Amino acid sequence: MAAEYVEAAKAAGLAEIGFSEHLPMPQRDDRSLTMAADELPIYVEEVLSLRDKHPEISIKLGIEADYFPGHEEWLAETLRSYPFDYVLGSVHFIGDWGFDDSRNLAEWRRQEPERVFDAYYQLVAKAVGSGLFDVLAHPDLVKKFGFMPAKDQTANYRMIAQALVRHDTAVEISSAGLRKPIGEIYPSAPFLKELSAAGVRFTFGSDAHRPREVGSAFPDLLQLLTECGGGVLVGFRGRLAEDLTRVSGSD
Numbered sequence: 001m002a003a004e005y006v007e008a009a010k011a012a013g014l015a016e017i018g019f020s021e022h023l024p025m026p027q028r029d030d031r032s033l034t035m036a037a038d039e040l041p042i043y044v045e046e047v048l049s050l051r052d053k054h055p056e057i058s059i060k061l062g063i064e065a066d067y068f069p070g071h072e073e074w075l076a077e078t079l080r081s082y083p084f085d086y087v088l089g090s091v092h093f094i095g096d097w098g099f100d101d102s103r104n105l106a107e108w109r110r111q112e113p114e115r116v117f118d119a120y121y122q123l124v125a126k127a128v129g130s131g132l133f134d135v136l137a138h139p140d141l142v143k144k145f146g147f148m149p150a151k152d153q154t155a156n157y158r159m160i161a162q163a164l165v166r167h168d169t170a171v172e173i174s175s176a177g178l179r180k181p182i183g184e185i186y187p188s189a190p191f192l193k194e195l196s197a198a199g200v201r202f203t204f205g206s207d208a209h210r211p212r213e214v215g216s217a218f219p220d221l222l223q224l225l226t227e228c229g230g231g232v233l234v235g236f237r238g239r240l241a242e243d244l245t246r247v248s249g250s251d
């Protein structure tokens with residue numbers, strides 16, 4: 001299964017592919033969201049053996065971990081137990097509400113978007129502040145279904161940009177949002193401009209859940225980054241960032 005993604009990455013001409021399965025969450029044991037706990041060592045073995053089999057492409061062992069306040073110790077311990085190249089940090093839950101899960105869409109109609117956005121960005125700032133993550137994944141996931149606040153979000157964007165700089169955490173520019181109702185890259189252009197201005201470093205991701213989605217819309221990610229001021233793209237090995245290239249801004 002994972003081998004198909006490697007073939008897709010090679011066919012797309014990518015120099016590198018990272019796997020970022022969702023870490024099992026004892027806090028939210030839901031098989032539709034993550035693998036089971038006993039599948040984690042199997043996943044790690046599978047990616048490492050693919051790396052051995054395919055020296056012609058760089059294969060990175062990553063993981064995406066949800067941030068739940070109060071579970072930092074457990075997460076740190078779990079992440080230490082495997083030879084991950086990078087850890088994506090993400091927020092998919094506000095309290096018990098999985099706000100990006102289409103099964104929970106009705107809750108959006110009961111909520112005030114402005115309060116949801118503020119709560120989300122407070123959690124993201126805490127996640128970054130935990131220092132547990134190398135890369136912040138899909139930084140404005142909260143926009144996924146298109147319920148948008150009237151209030152300008154610049155203050156939230158700046159708060160996140162500052163936290164990322166302070167904790168030397170990169171941010172993912174992801175084409176996954178193009179496949180969602182919002183139909184827009186994560187992060188939005190105004191958010192990306194703040195990140196670029198603050199000097200945050202970036203990674204590109206497609207969050208592929210099918211082989212044909214590997215590397216999808218990467219030229220669009222590059223164009224958006226260029227338009228929003230540019231920045232340094234980084235890769236990771238053994239949880240250490242290495243600068244890959246600098247993308248110049250267009251103005």
Ligand SMILES: [Zn+2]
Nearest residue numbers: 064090137138
């Ligand atoms: Zn995610």
